[in-house]
Amino acid sequence: MWYPDSIMRIIGADSIITTLGSSHKYIKNMVFRLFGPENLRRDMIKDLQKTAEASLLSWLHHPSIELKEAASSGRKNVMKMLKEMMDERKKATGRQESIDFFDVLLEELKEEKHAMSENVALDLIFLLLFVSFETTASGITAILCFLSDNPKALQELTEEHDYIQKKRPDLNSEITWEEYKSMKFTSHVIHEALRLTNIAPVMFRKATEDVHIKGFAIPKG
Template sequence: MIQEVQRTAQASLLSWLDHPSIELKDAVSNMIFSVTAKKLISYDSSTSNEEMRKHYDAFIRGLVAFPLYIPGTAFYKCMQGRRSVMKMLKELLNERAKATHRRENIDFIDVLIQELEKDTMSENAALDLLFLLLFASFETTSSAITAVLWFLTDNPKALQELTEEHDYIRKRKVDPKSEITWEEYKSMKFTSHVIHEALRLANIAPVMFRKATEDVRIKGYAIPKGSKIMICPSTVHLNPVVYKHPSIFNPWRWKNTDEPAGGASKDFMAFGGGLRLCVGADFAKLQMAIFLHCLVTKYRWKMIKGGTMVLSPALRFPQGFHIQLLPKEG
């Protein structure tokens, strides 16, 4: 998918040039949605209306809200948003299941339909999976990319080293227009440090839940069977014993520390861990690295307004993060 990710990033960045200001999180969400929704449901951003994205937005805004199911509340809008997306996905699934002609490009719905025909999955489970994958694929990565740019805006040294890494990759290409190769992606070491450092501080998934399936004794505490446990990754990510000066954005700290193999360790849980480790971790990191390559080799940016980043409890930019994209000089 490297080529698709790169082409979408290039096209999106080019389209942002015409605007005096763009809200980065929205713009990146649209960019990512157009890649992943195409794979999952053959969504075509040029012909589809924006309805599904709007319902997802309502869902996201009330995701961590007081559960008051009364019209007007964030929680109510969130539930309505989910209901509307589920309805659209159900219609799509039924329409496809009825279709008689074979489609040339198979997407994830086609795979689900095969599973439904084999009776290995219920329709509700299939719809839930579609809903989750669509959501997980664009909401998290767009927050992560916005957070990276937010940190880089205030860290010219990090931005310079990142730019040097990507300029070096570009200059070594025999054909400067050729697409990024897997080897080039794997050589982006400093980029990977920047991504890990931004994810450590941004804590995009603020909490995770587990249930104790048996009595557990840990560090003198007894957790009785059946307890619900809330895991809070920021307690590890901001622990000064593990990370010196934890609130400072310091991508160089990863130079001497092994980045967690497989995406997680007991000191790094941005992608969760254990059996439920994020299945999209590698894809998300790849999307971020390629976006950064396309960005820093051709463009620079200027912050226009907003830019306050808060964790409440999830990562949010209450006034947005508005930037102007400009071509790089020289």
């Protein structure tokens, strides 16, 4: 994987995408400590439901919804904000367990033989914020587009969620891990949409040598 300098200035020189081998594996496993199945089951699934419901409810009183692309105020401003948040978190006392990614990173930085610096930690947070916004929006857009063209799939998806709600003793109760795991068709819809659509805005490749394909010459570099 190769990225041009213009992209690296945004993502950061200490980003996980620049690491290889054991270092990359270590950082990836650390990310999964927060975003893996156990935390999803215990905490995140309820937070995701609350966020989704709040967003949808905010639309109810509007005759139409205008979707706008969010623009970053610049890497320097974002990194400054993240640094201030990390410094405040360092000063906090009485935190008994890791509750977000800042805590996971701070635990790592406290280790005597930690595998990352504070700059790497901040770049990692920035990268997660940067890539998750675009890919999540693109993924949801693709799913809605495919469902609008496939009414049978939309009907089956609706029936699956209606069935889950009807089984609840309380219709307003929060989603459970068991309900999430039972959404088989929902999972198929998501995976099929991701199979058919490239949600990454661009993938860069760099030729390590001159290449000739069907009469076209791709020079090294």
